[in-house]
Amino acid sequence: MPEKIPYLDLAAQLRPLRKELDAVIARTLDNCSFCLGPDVAQFEKDFAKFVGVEHCSGFNSGTSALHVAMLLLGVGPGDEVVTTPFTFVATSWAISYVGAKPVFVDVDDATFNLDPKLLERAITPRTKAVMPVHLYGHPFDLDPILAICKKHKLPLVEDTAQAHGAKYKGKTVGTFGEISCFSFYPGKNLGACGEGGALVTNNAAYDKRARSLREHGSTVRYYHDEVGYNYRMEGIQGAVLGVKLKHLAKWTTERRRVAHRYHELLADTPLQLPREAAWGESAYHLYVVRHPRRDDLKKHLETNGVGCALHYPLPLHLQKCYANLGHKAGDFPFAEKAARECLSLPIFPELTDTQIQRVVEVIKDFFRK
Numbered sequence: 318m319p320e321k322i323p324y325l326d327l328a329a330q331l332r333p334l335r336k337e338l339d340a341v342i343a344r345t346l347d348n349c350s351f352c353l354g355p356d357v358a359q360f361e362k363d364f365a366k367f368v369g370v371e372h373c374s375g376f377n378s379g380t381s382a383l384h385v386a387m388l389l390l391g392v393g394p395g396d397e398v399v400t401t402p403f404t405f406v407a408t409s410w411a412i413s414y415v416g417a418k419p420v421f422v423d424v425d426d427a428t429f430n431l432d433p434k435l436l437e438r439a440i441t442p443r444t445k446a447v448m449p450v451h452l453y454g455h456p457f458d459l460d461p462i463l464a465i466c467k468k469h470k471l472p473l474v475e476d477t478a479q480a481h482g483a484k485y486k487g488k489t490v491g492t493f494g495e496i497s498c499f500s501f502y503p504g505k506n507l508g509a510c511g512e513g514g515a516l517v518t519n520n521a522a523y524d525k526r527a528r529s530l531r532e533h534g535s536t537v538r539y540y541h542d543e544v545g546y547n548y549r550m551e552g553i554q555g556a557v558l559g560v561k562l563k564h565l566a567k568w569t570t571e572r573r574r575v576a577h578r579y580h581e582l583l584a585d586t587p588l589q590l591p592r593e594a595a596w597g598e599s600a601y602h603l604y605v606v607r608h609p610r611r612d613d614l615k616k617h618l619e620t621n622g623v624g625c626a627l628h629y630p631l632p633l634h635l636q637k638c639y640a641n642l643g644h645k646a647g648d649f650p651f652a653e654k655a656a657r658e659c660l661s662l663p664i665f666p667e668l669t670d671t672q673i674q675r676v677v678e679v680i681k682d683f684f685r686k
Contacts, residue, residue: 322663322672324624325504329667330568334560338510341556350552353532357555361515363562364499367482368491370517372524375550376531379478379500379514383411385530385548386474386496386516387446389523392417396445400476401431402634403652404450407500408476409633417445418642421634423649427592429605429659430457432651437465446472451480451490453628454506454572454602455593459485459493474498478514481506482569483600491517501558506572506602507565509554571666572601575673579604579662582677586684589658603628607658615660617683623676626661 331338345356357375365373376382392398394416400408402421409419422439425432431449447466449457466473477483477491478500484490491497501513516527529536534545576591576599583590589607593599605628608614618625632652634644646653663676 319622319675320672321622322624322668322675324626324661324663326665326667327503327508330665334564337560338557341560342553345552345556348552352549352551354552354555356552356559357550360555360559360562363559364515365517367489367562367565368497368517369489370492370497371519372521373515373517374524374527374531375555376514376516376548377550378512378548379498379502380407380410381531381546381548382498382500382514382516383407383448383474383476384414385527385546386448386498387411387415387417388530389496389526390446390472390474392445395443397441397443398446398448399436399439399444400448401450401452401652402632402649403429403629403655404452404476404633405478405629406633406636406638407478408448408450409639412448418443419633419639420444421644421649421652423651424452424655425458426651426654428455428457428594428597429453429655430455431462433458433461433465436462437469440465440469440471444469444471446474448474448476450476450478451483453591453605454480454483454600455591456480456483456485456490456597456599458594458596459490460596463493472496478502479505479602480600481602482565484598486596487598492519495520496523501554506568506600507558507561510557511551511554513550513554513558515550568666569600572664573599575664575666575668576601576604578670578673579664579677582674583680586680588680601664603661604664605659605661607655608660609658611658611660614680614683618676618679621679621682623679624663628659628661630656632656 361373396417412419472495475494475497501509531548534543
C-alpha cells in the first residue's frame with residue numbers, strides 16, 4: 318500500500334528544530350521563568366517587528382486575545398459586533414464573553430471572507446466594532462471595509478489567527494485594524510508547543526491595558542485596578558515561538574509552493590480551487606477545495622490513506638450555542654454552501670512533490686469512478 322499522507326505533520330517541522338528547541342526550553346526551566354518572563358518579552362518584540370506594529374502582548378491563546386480586544390474597545394451588554402458566520406467559533410466567543418451580540422454577515426463565494434458589499438446593511442446604532450477574519454490565510458478585502466468603518470466611526474479588529482504573514486496589497490495583515498489578534502495554536506502557521514496568542518496594536522494605551530488585563534488586572538503585583546484574567550503566555554511557549562519565528566517566512570514560501578502545485582495539478586478536475594484575489598497574498602494556512610460530493614470525496618481520500626479535514630462543517634448561525642439569535646437555514650446561503658462543500662487537503666511546508674502528486678492521483682481516481 319502507498320505511504321499514508323497525513324493531513325498535518327508537525328513532527329516533520331519539529332525534527333530539524335529539536336536541538337534548538339530543547340536548548341531554549343532547558344534554559345527556561347533553569348531560569349524558572351514559567352509565566353511571561355524574558356523569552357516572552359523577546360518574542361513580543363520580535364513578533365511586533367515581523368508584523369510591522371509598535372506593540373505586541375503575548376497571551377495564553379488567541380481566544381483570550383480576542384476577548385481582551387473587545388474589552389479594550391468598551392464592548393459590552395447591549396452592543397453588537399459585526400463578524401462572519403463562517404470561521405472557528407472563538408471569534409464569536411469573544412463577542413459573547415463581554416455580553417454583546419455577534420451580528421453575522423455572509424461571506425464572499427470566492428474567498429470565504431466577509432463580503433464587504435453586505436457589511437453596511439448590518440450596521441445599527443448598537444454596532445460597536447467590526448471583526449472580520451482572514452480566513453484560511455487569505456486576507457479579507459480591507460479597503461472597502463476600512464472605508465465603511467471610517468464612515469460609521471467604528472473600530473476594525475482583525476482576527477488574524479489563520480494568516481500570519483499574509484499580505485494585502487503588499488502590506489502585512491494585522492497592521493490595518495485598531496487591534497489585531499493572532500493564535501499560536503500548534504497547527505497554525507506559527508504554532509507553539511501548546512497554546513498561545515498575541516494582541517498587536519499601534520495604540521500604546523491599548524497595549525498597556527491589555528498587559529494589565531492578561532495579568533489579573535494588575536500593573537503592580539497584588540494591586541488590582543480592575544477585574545482581570547489569567548491570560549498570561551507561558552515562558553516555554555515564548556521560547557518556542559522565538560525559535561520558530563525565524564523560520565516563518567521560509568515556511569510561508571513553502572506553503573505557497575504546495576498551494577501552487579495543487580493549482581497546477583488539480584486544474585482539470587471538477588473541484589472549485591481556492592483563488593487568491595488580485596490584492597491578496599495568502600499565507601495558505603489551509604488549502605480548501607469545494608465540491609457538492611465533498612463527503613464522498615473525504616471518505617475516498619481517507620480510505621486511500623490521505624488525511625483531510627473539514628473547516629467548517631456547520632456555520633456559526635446554525636450552531637446550538639447561538640440558537641438564541643433566531644437564525645435559520647438560508648439566512649447566509651454562501652456560508653452554508655461553503656460548509657456543505659469545503660474540504661481541506663494536506664498542506665504543510667514539508668509536503669513533498671511526490672506526496673502532492675499522490676494526493677492528486679487519489680482525487681482524480683475518485684472522479685474517474
